[in-house]
Amino acid sequence: MSKLHSSVENLRKEYREIFSKTVEEIQKRIDEIKPETVNGDIFDEFTKGSEGRKWQAAVLEMFDKDISKEIYRKFQEVLAYREQFQCSGCATCCNLACSEFSPEELKQKAENGDNFAKQFTSIFIPYESKEEARRVYPEYIQMLEDNKEDDVYFYHCPKLTKDNRCSDYENRPQICRDFPDNPLSILPNSCGYKKWKEEIEPVTLMLHSMLEIIQYYKENICKYFQD
Numbered sequence: 001m002s003k004l005h006s007s008v009e010n011l012r013k014e015y016r017e018i019f020s021k022t023v024e025e026i027q028k029r030i031d032e033i034k035p036e037t038v039n040g041d042i043f044d045e046f047t048k049g050s051e052g053r054k055w056q057a058a059v060l061e062m063f064d065k066d067i068s069k070e071i072y073r074k075f076q077e078v079l080a081y082r083e084q085f086q087c088s089g090c091a092t093c094c095n096l097a098c099s100e101f102s103p104e105e106l107k108q109k110a111e112n113g114d115n116f117a118k119q120f121t122s123i124f125i126p127y128e129s130k131e132e133a134r135r136v137y138p139e140y141i142q143m144l145e146d147n148k149e150d151d152v153y154f155y156h157c158p159k160l161t162k163d164n165r166c167s168d169y170e171n172r173p174q175i176c177r178d179f180p181d182n183p184l185s186i187l188p189n190s191c192g193y194k195k196w197k198e199e200i201e202p203v204t205l206m207l208h209s210m211l212e213i214i215q216y217y218k219e220n221i222c223k224y225f226q227d
């Protein structure tokens, strides 16, 4: 198993642990606002107008008004901290961009107004083969193969010069200016933001788990408020 593969495995393990703790914490907050008169679980179907139904409404409000805002604020802090780090100009992110979408799918998404796809297709073109992509970042391609992740398309930017400079730096799109804006992206060791990613990873995993968990709760409570 490559170093990159094992670090991704460790990340998954860490995520599972953080996820379990976050479930407990969110459930605790739900229980804290549970009226004493209510018997039952937050996912139960209570009759309209009952205390149980009001509790569920209060929980949904807590998700939207409190927890979502806390997550957003924390993500902003994570991104603001990124400003303390700098791109080292290794050009890996210009030389190898991966997507679960094929060139045709990205083109379609761009035509349908997807802003990210529009920017992406304005600069990136597909590699002719996986072998070409492998030359840029062999460890990463190996890790995808080890994980049997076959549905990945590899792209590169032709605006990159032979000496790894952006030939259109002033006009580069926002996705280039913002990279890496997802702290959970896999970054090469040469990336100037690698340390940022490592430092904020536990917080990011926790925020990510909160988002997943409240989404689950919302889906399973909102169904009682649809009529």
Ligand code: SF4
Pocket: 093, 094, 123, 157, 158, 159, 160, 161, 165, 166, 167, 168, 169, 172, 173, 176
């Ligand atoms: S436009 Fe410039 S910064 Fe953006 S991917 Fe291409 S070479 Fe890199």
Ligand code: SF4
Pocket: 086, 087, 088, 089, 090, 091, 092, 093, 094, 179, 180, 188, 190, 191, 192, 193
């Ligand atoms: S991978 Fe990181 S250091 Fe390398 S060019 Fe991209 S942002 Fe800069």
